[in-house]
Amino acid sequence: MKKLSNLLVVMALTVAGLNAQLSVSTPYDPSQIPAQAVPCAGGGAPCARLFNPYDVNNALHSTENWGGTLVLAQRITLPVLPACGYRLGAIEVPTFVQGFTAIAGNFELWTSAGNVPGALIHRSPDYAVGFVHLGLTRYDVPAAVAGTLNQGTSYWISFYGLLPAGSGTGNPRVFWGMTSPAANQANGNVGMACRYSGAPFGGAACPAWTTVAACAAVAAFGQNGLGYDINLCAGAGGLVIGGNPVPTMTQWGLFLFGLVLLTLAVVTVFNFSRRGKIA
Amino acid sequence: MFFPFNKSKFEKAFWVAFLLAILGWVLIYILWGEFTPSDIIGMLVATPLMAYMIHVLFMFNDKE
Structure with a gap:
């Protein structure tokens, strides 16, 4: 029994030592954690950016965008971060300024089909008071939608307004104001995409998604080359499947190793106790 | 080494x-x-192991 208890003590010390060694060799690195969003519902400072894609090559200068008459879309690419498992919490477009009056609006999220949007993933409920809060346009992405999005994948986003009933010709509108300081991003980016019904600017309609450059009436607004400032905000909290592996396989392996040793120890003690009784 | 096993336990x-x-x-x-x-x-491996260990502990109370 004395030899057995010595053996068990040695095993326990070995397990503890391995655990300490593994803890030292895999230190926690806070720089691997992505920035978290600063709540800014109702206005305030812009959220902490995951990154700023400037994923445009051609863009429009102060173009009106209202109702379903003219809808613009811009491509974003979710960043691939070392600490995987973040959830897209919100999308902000600080340069998307409010026009004459607040309008109702929608946000759309599309898959990417190269230079244009592909399939619609999500359309927000109608926003009765619009997205604009103190000059900051922000859409909080629902968790169920964010959970379907993948890192390193491109999507298209669109903010647009709805015409309120009886608005007549004095349409409230939201401008894509070019206050962003973005410079030309000549790195192979695609331009903005648009759908245009043919009114009120005249010219040929572009009913299906097409690049702005290919839709003459919209491209006539000119001034290409500037990008829209877009913030992609990490969502806080929520269950993330397949995120940062904690506990790690190393920790689980150690736990199972300890459990096997403990089981062997219990079986050994059981066998010794039975032999003792028989004797 | 003998590994005891009792199905009901x-x-x-x-x-x-x-x-x-x-x-x-x-x-x-x-x-x-x-x-x-x-x-x-980890849980899939640990749970049966834990069950076996607990069942051996149950067997300590058996009278021979």
């Missing part, structure tokens, strides 16, 4: 181990807020 022990596994899942979620594939594989 193992069945009881397995339910205890299952309950401990559920508590373990809850604890993992409270502490880390997420589940990973490693947790699933």
Whole structure:
């Protein structure tokens, strides 16, 4: 029994030592954690950016965008971060300024089909008071939608307004104001995409998604080359499947190793106790 | 080395181990807020092992 208890003590010390060694060799690195969003519902400072894609090559200068008459879309690419498992919490477009009056609006999220949007993933409920809060346009992405999005994948986003009933010709509108300081991003980016019904600017309609450059009436607004400032905000909290592996396989392996040793120890003690009784 | 086994005791022990596994899942979620594939594989291996160990502990009370 004395030899057995010595053996068990040695095993326990070995397990503890391995655990300490593994803890030292895999230190926690806070720089691997992505920035978290600063709540800014109702206005305030812009959220902490995951990154700023400037994923445009051609863009429009102060173009009106209202109702379903003219809808613009811009491509974003979710960043691939070392600490995987973040959830897209919100999308902000600080340069998307409010026009004459607040309008109702929608946000759309599309898959990417190269230079244009592909399939619609999500359309927000109608926003009765619009997205604009103190000059900051922000859409909080629902968790169920964010959970379907993948890192390193491109999507298209669109903010647009709805015409309120009886608005007549004095349409409230939201401008894509070019206050962003973005410079030309000549790195192979695609331009903005648009759908245009043919009114009120005249010219040929572009009913299906097409690049702005290919839709003459919209491209006539000119001034290409500037990008829209877009913030992609990490969502806080929520269950993330397949995120940062904690506990790690190393920790689980150690736990199972300890459990096997403990089981062997219990079986050994059981066998010794039975032999003792028989004797 | 002799590995004892008693089927009826193992069945009881397995339910205890299952309950401990559920508590373990809850604890993992409270502490880390997420589940990973490693947790699933680890639990699948650990639960029967734990059940066997508990069943041996049950057998300590058996009279020969």
